[in-house]
Structure formats: C-alpha cells, structure tokens
Amino acid sequence: MREIVFDTETTGLDPNTGDRVTELGCVEVIDCIPTGKTFHTYVNPQRSIPKEVIEITGLTAEFLADKPLFEEIAEDFLAFVGDAVLVAHNAPFDRGFINMELARLGHPIYLEDRFKDTARIARAKFPGSYVSLDALCKRFDISLDTRDKHGALIDALLLAEVYLELTGGRTRALDLSGRHASADGKVTFPARAPRPQPLVSRVSDAERAAHAAFIDELGDDALWKRLSNV
Template identity: 75%
Template sequence: MREIVFDTETTGLDPSAGDRVTEIGCVEVVDCIPTGRTFHTYVNPERDVPQVVTEITGLTAEFLADKPLFAEIAQKFLDFVGDAGLVAHNAPFDRGFINMELARLEHPVIADDRFRDTVAIARKKFPGSPASLDALCKRFNISLDSREKHGALTDAVLLADVYLELNGGRERALDLAGDAASAGSGTVFPPRRARPVPLTSLSTDAERAAHADFVATLGGGDSVWKRTGGL
C-alpha cells in the first residue's frame, strides 16, 4: 500500500484567519517502509512571517520572497501524492492548510478519509503517554540530530520512521512473509547509519564461505538473505 508521509510549515495556526503554507515535505512509503522518494518545496506565503514562527522554523518573509507561490507547486505536489493516502502528525492541522490552499485555487480538496493521524495512532497505542513527534522519536530511539529547527522534510523523514515503528517496527522491513517485497512494490530497505569505527569481523574466511554456500540454498536471487546482504 502506497502512502505519503508529509508535513507542512505555516505562518501560523489558523488557515481561516489568513495563515498560509510556507513549506511542504513528503516521504513516499510502501507498506509503511520508506522507498527513498521525496518531495520538498518552500512556498512564498504572500504575507509576513511572525517572529515567533521564524524562531520555530527558521523561515523568514525575506527568505521566502523568491520562492514559488502555492499555485506554482500545487500540481507537482498533487502529482507526487497521486491517489495515495496521506499520513501526518496532527493530520487535521496539515489537512486544513493543504485544503485551504487548494480551495483558494478553486481546486478540489483532498477527502478527509484519505488522511491518517499519527497522533491518534500513538495515543491509542500508548494511552496517557506524550504523543509529540519528539516524544515518539525518543520512545523509538530515532535520532533527532538532524533537527535544529522544525523543517517540513526533516520532520516528514522522522515521522516516516515513527510511522514504521507504530505499525510493527523495523522487523517489518525484513518482510519474512514476502508481502512488502512482492514484485512491483518498489520497497527498499531503510538504510542504517554507518558505524564511525567498523566492527572487526569475528568470522573466518572458511566460515564466511560456508555461510555463502548455505545462503545459496535458501532460494532464488530475490530471497530476503540475498537482498539484505546475509550476515
């Protein structure tokens, strides 16, 4: 199942009061696993950006002045999304802004039932626990090192990791049943960050050769062990 995990940055909290979108970041996932495809753009909101918002996002009216208007990127965004479901953290907020911008262009809005809210999922899964994106990243040991300010693509990448964990965790990426790796899914295995100092191998050449011979008996070229590199 193809979905788009996305985030928006805006000039404020209320689209009905004149607040506008300033940034959109999207991450494509298939069966909850990131494929590597992303969409990102800044947007000229055609208005000022309050200082309190700049302190959170780092975005200023001056920086956004030469960026495309929403009207110029709307079709590119819709083409990337296609008919996929949309996943957001506090989805009613992002849905409200995206649909407001589409309505301003007299474009059909995106139906409510296409959105999934990771806040609601987290609160159901962990009742009584904090459900902010930061709190969920800490719960699942997802690094926040890349996040100096709130950025739409940065937050969408983090949310994609959180969404995977909320739906079964990284063991889902191994897909031992073969469902997510079925032909045509386009799914890729999430990359692992390289160790600063590689571990020394504890196996001998003979042991590695024996292991390779064993893996060769486990199936065709698309077997899990061959796709993930074995040991």
C-alpha cells in the first residue's frame, strides 16, 4: 500500500488565526518501506514569524521571502500525494494546516479518515511513555545526528523510520508471518515489480555448458529439471 509520511513547519500553532505553512516535507512509503521518493519545499507565508518559532525551525521571513507561495506548489504537492494515505505525527495539527492552505485555494480538503497519526499509534503501543518524535527515535535507536533544528523533510524522513518500527520493524518486509495464507493453508507472497533494468548475467558460456552437463548426469528426476518445467 502506498502512503505518504509528511511533516509541516508553520508560523505558529493555529491555522484559524492567520498562521501559515512555511515548509513541507513528504516521503513516499510502500508497505511501510521508504521508496526513496520525496517532495520538499519551503513556502513564503506572506507574514511575520515569531522569534520563538524561528528558534525552533531556523526559518525567518527574510529567508522565505523569495520562496514560492503555497498556491505555486499546491498542484505539485497534490500530484505527489495522489490517492495515498497521509501519515503524520500529531496528524490533527498537520491536517489543519494543509486543509487551511487547500481551502484558501478552493481545493477539496483531506478528510480525517485519510490520515494515520503515529503519535496515537505510539500511545496505544507504549501507554504512559513519551511519544514525541525525539523520544521514539531514541526508543528505536534511530540516529538524530541530522536534526539540529526542526525541519519538515528531516522530520518526515525520521518519521518514516519510526513508522516502520511502529508497524513491525524491518522484519515486516520479509513477511514470514503467514498472513497471506489462503483457506487451504498455502502461503503466498505478493509479487514484486521487475527491475527497470535487468542485471547483466556474469555466468560464462563455458560455465553454463558445464552446469548443463552436470544436470544431465543426475537423470530425469533431478530437481533442477523439475523446477525448469514449472
């Protein structure tokens, strides 16, 4: 399943009182595994930024003055998200800002059931524990070396790693749980897309001929021959 892990930086806490988005970072994941595709942009909020917010994000009005307006990046953002589920930490906050910006432009807003909240998942998984992004990174031994300030793309990349751990960790990718078992108990595995560019064979013609001769010596019941006929 394709999902978009994302984060926003803003001028404040309330989109209903004039606060705006200043940075947007998105990471594509498929079956909770990052694909390497990202979307990132700074946004000119067309307003001042409080000192306490600058101390957290490092983003000043001067730095953002020549950055695109949200209306200039909206179509690219919507295209990147597509019909994917949106994953955020404290999702109601990010949903409120994204929907405010979309509504200002006359775009349909994202409904609540389109979002997954990793903070809520973490609270259910670790009741009574701190579930900030920093705390979860430390719990899962995810390096915070790249995070000297809050940044939307950096935080989205970290959150993608946290989300993977919250949903089963990297062993999930092996999918050995049998949850794809059919009614008769046979386990099937989802097909993976072929490589865009097939790998070049490193087997020489001589090695192929030697292998074929060896298989012939094993007779018609050789496993290699049976598998080649499947």
